[in-house]
Amino acid sequence: MLALLDINNAYVSMERVFMPSLNGLPVVVLSNNDGCAVARSDEAKALGVRMGQPFFQFKHLQEDAGLIALSANFGLYGDMSDRFMSLAAGLGPGQEVASIDEVFVSLDGVGGDLVDRSRTLRARMLKWLGLPCCIGIAETKTLAKLANHIAKAAERKPGSYPAEHAQVCHLGRLSPAEVHELLAATPVGDVWGVGPRIEEQLRAVGISTAAELARLDAATIRKNWSVTLERTVRELQGTPCFDFEDTPVPRQQIASTRSFGSPVTELAPLIQAVTEFATRAAEKLRRQQSHAGRVLVFVRTSPFRKRDEQYSGQMVLPLRRPCSDTHDIVGAALNGLRAIYKPGFNLMKAGVMLVDLQPEEVGQLELGLEDDERPRDRARLMQALDVVNDRFGKGTLSIGSGKPRRAAPSKWETKLERRTPAYTTDWDSMPVARA
């Protein structure tokens, strides 16, 4: 048995903890550079703001309906997420963090009434952190996801599911008939792993609910769709197919990409931007103790700027030997950038991706075909770099082609006009109380 805990409207809820004046108002949180909605309060959902909708399409709601739009404050969300994960760990012996606002907890060997325990934990999340969450319990990940969806919908949209499932929904203690009834009330597109395209294909053959999907037999699914969808179906039937992973699996690729605050046409600011992205990516790489074999760099214009001439360029560069050295990775990324850069375009996005990742201890021996001096091992230098930057702040020590730390913000940097302060991660930004 496992539980899925998920914070309701996570980013908006986290903002409201420190800005109680936002309670009851329509609020959205926007992605980097205020591009599109990444979180919506219930009130904003009621106004029709969709997930991922570009900001310019609903900007007018600020004046028309009192909508409040905030820039994402990921420092705050990261800290609140850590607190949430730490409390969630109290529910059971194992924990798999699925994203910044959701976590699977294994309930193996947990005694007592699981619904009672879950309700107590939910109340604690609300009191200790000020964060509302919902909890779904079931035998498989797909069913736990579904139970969580039911717990949320039953609370937010009375009548969608029986009210007893609001906030905490435990499918494992229901009879097969009761589970079937809940599945029959669930549109097939709400099942975890069924994307819009598969949903369309399923509907075309008359499968519109989770119950109908669960009735299909495995062979048919595999033949007509995929092994992944077959697993989803078997999970709906109660057979675990997706493993519970307590230990995070190292990522297979690492990316650092960003949309620009305003268009960039010159090479010099691009060099600064790409240096920064490559530096961040190398830091992430070292944190998961991997080496990268190749570096991908890209720049592109924005398809949303219809009057601009469009350009998109990218290049993959092999590293001489797999490494996690900031200097080598930045060097490769900048070589790529110089090759793909074309003047005269309003570039709106750039990024660096590290691919062909392998654990750092694998390190390959090479034949001494070149008689140059063996490069010095810079692992300790990188370690020192990370320690200094961790202690004294990002960018304290950086590669020379990056933006000087105290220089005025460049065009490519994120616009953060609507961002709330780093309430919990910066001594000078803590919330203020009138005394």
Added chain:
Amino acid sequence: MPILYLYKNPGVMQSFCGPAGVSLAFVQAEPLHVQELGVFVHAGFPSPAEDIGAKRVDLTAQLVKHPQATFLIRARGDSMRDVGIFDNDVLIVDKAIQAKNGHVVIAVVDGEFVCKQLQLRAGRMKLKAANPTYPDIVPREGQVVEVWGVVTAAIKTMQV
């Protein structure tokens, strides 16, 4: 150098010498076992403090009982002067504690954080100032005043 305890056949005496010159000898009527203890032996006089196992006082551990539920909030104003909270002090606020009569709390009044002393009498709530020149806050009809957290300490830093 880890100490190894050697359990040996009866009648046979063997000693084990560590590099520091500590010699250990054991005779036991048991089959041979070698067990490694996670202890290191150093030559010279042992530190007399070793057995005490004292740890330096950890300020955070003392002041923060519920780390996940603890937040820092800066006080602005001097309405809480008489309980020792002054303008610009940093308050340690614990949201896990159930607020009781007499606690200094952070409350939300009209969407803003306010630091006052909580008074709960006969089911009625009042937020009292700790400075006679400031008024108390008594919730009006229909006004929602919510306790956000309990202040457990105030930190003031000196000019240095």
